[in-house]
Amino acid sequence: MTLIKSISGIRGTIGGPTGENLTPPDVVKFTTAYVRLIAERTSGHRPTIVVGRDARISGETVSHLVIGTLLAAGADVVDAGLCTTPGTEMAVITKQADGGIIITASHNPRQWNALKLLNADGEFLSDAEGKRVLTMAEECDYDYPSVDEIGHVVAAEECNDDHIRRVLALPLVDVEAVRARKFRVVVDAVNSVGGIVMPRLLRELGCEVVELNCDPTGEFAHNPEPLPENLTEISQAIARERADLGIVVDPDVDRLAFVSEDGSMFVEEYTLVAVADYVLSARTGNTVSNLSSSRALRDVTERHGGSYSASAVGEVNVVAEMKRTGAVIGGEGNGGVIYPELHYGRDALVGTALFLTFLAKRGGTMTQLRATYPAYxxxxxxxxxxxxxxxxxxxxxxxxxxxxxxxxxxxxxxxxxxxxxxxxxxxxxxxxxxxxxxxxxxxxxxxxxxxxxxxxxxxxxx
CATH class of the missing domain: 3.30.310.50 (Alpha-D-phosphohexomutase, C-terminal domain)
Known part of the structure; x- marks a missing residue:
């Protein structure tokens, strides 16, 4: 099958030959290399690493391998358990950890899993750091610490709830305005960790929630990438339930797509466009997306008097360009919203809260909002x-x-x-x-x- 080593982490299919798939020896090898990189920067203390995972069926197995390897390499572990990608990123920040590993293959099908590697800021490793991990993974001369130096585990099941609290506390998230609208929302979380967090967030915002594929079994109800051809079930449910909108997330909840009240796709490219429209109406500033994203973000940014710039594809590249330009909002056209006032990572929860605030304040329907944007x-x-x-x-x-x-x-x-x-x-x-x-x-x-x-x-x- 396949093992891919890139700027997006170590990603592969479960089972098969070592070195060609994501097998137990591969997980141990790359985890060891990663913790060695982190340990080089924490020579004065034992490194602490946050570990979170989505609900895919191989997640528990891979998590045990990762946590055991980190402990054996002399690191302490904050075990966030079933936790979203943005929730794990936030936990690195709030726990003041030295890094993090997210066990998720994002939108890939059920046979895939991956290790997403974070730095002490809860952001993905840079290209240079990623290459260093790959080089170190091929070295065979590493000595693991003695029994007296192995690490310890601390459970941190509160990470998802803490993430939700921090989203709701943002100044541009108007909880009361959203509650007053009493939105009826259908949520499709593809039977992964989004089924835990998205209904909680929406109920805190006073929404009436219809859960669709929200049981975190890892048995994906459909292809997990939130593309129109995979979302016929939620379109039908919106009509049946007479809902105001539908919300779709991928298995690790860093991508966000909306479905309008008539069952039509809002289109994931316009997730970031709409959220940016709201943020720019309240905060003057610049925006960033990657080269594969819609021109609509540029159009909306310029309408608000800001400047738009494009980065190479990959969250780490978008974040670097956002920092360079001082962007107040950014992300990717795949439904990835990055709001730096909370953290520099794609985050479906903050995207949802900002979007619902915008929709509540401006009034009208999803289709009416969508019609205000350039048609690309x-x-x-x-x-x-x-x-x-x-x-x-x-x-x-x-x-x-x-x-x-x-x-x-x-x-x-x-x-x-x-x-x-x-x-x-x-x-x-x-x-x-x-x-x-x-x-x-x-x-x-x-x-x-x-x-x-x-x-x-x-x-x-x-």
Missing amino acids: FSSKNKIQLTPSIDVNKVLCRIKERYAGERVNDIDGVKIDFAENWVHLRKSNTEPIIRVYTEAKSMAEAEALAHRFIGEIEEICKL
Whole structure:
């Protein structure tokens, strides 16, 4: 199957040969390398690492391996148990830990799991730090501490509730305004950890909650990526329940998608756009998203008098650009909202609370709000990689062909045409080339995608 080592962590399928999948020896190897990196920075004290996981069925097994390895390497562990990615990130901050490991493969199917590695700020390791972990993982000369130096575990089951409390305490989250609207909300948490936290958050906000796939068994009720083709069940439930909106999260709750009152997709690209619209109405400032995200964020930002900039794909890259530009809101077009007033991480809980505050204060329906934004349509396609495909060669050829256009090559190749754009890049999380396009109609976006898929296939045959 597959083992992927990248800026997004160590990700692979469970079972199979060592070194080709995420097997127990691989988990131990990379966890050991990570704690060695952290220990280099904490020479004056024993490192403390927070560990949290989503509800996927391999999570408990991988968690035992990770925690045991951390203890054996001389680190103390704060065991957050079933905890969201943003909740684990927040716990690193609030517990004043030296790092964190989140056991989740995010939107990947049930056979996948991963180790997401955090620094002392509760943020993902930088590219340089990630490469250092990979190098250290291949070294075979590490001596584990003696029995008197092994670490200890502290359970921290309160991390999810603490995260919710901190979200509700934010100045731009108007709890009373949301409670007054008495929203009826359908929640689809794909039977993972979102089923624990999202209903709690919404009930604190005075919402009437209809739970859909909220039992955290790890048996995903549908493909866990919150794309329209995977969300037919919630669309039907919204109509049946006469709900005001639907909320969908991925297994680790760092991505957020909304469904309107008529069952139509608000479109996950517009999650960040709407939240940014609200934040910018109250806070003058800049915004950031990655190269694969919609132009709509740029349009909304400029309407509020701010400046927009794009980063390479990957949360760590978005965060770096947000810090560089002093952005007040940012994230990714996959439904990832990063609100630095709380923390620098994609967070579906803070995204939900800010969005509901906005909707409550402005009045009207989801479809009415959606109609206020520029109408862009995105097409997200992929090409499965094979050993014969030289991705660098393909992208270089495409760049040469379109040298006369506006080309950005900080992450793959993005070509900005006057009325549309295409972004081609190798995925950090799957063995694929991503082909993202955006245009003013879906037909145009899909035609642009098919055109470039054809060009890539042509280049691969040369």
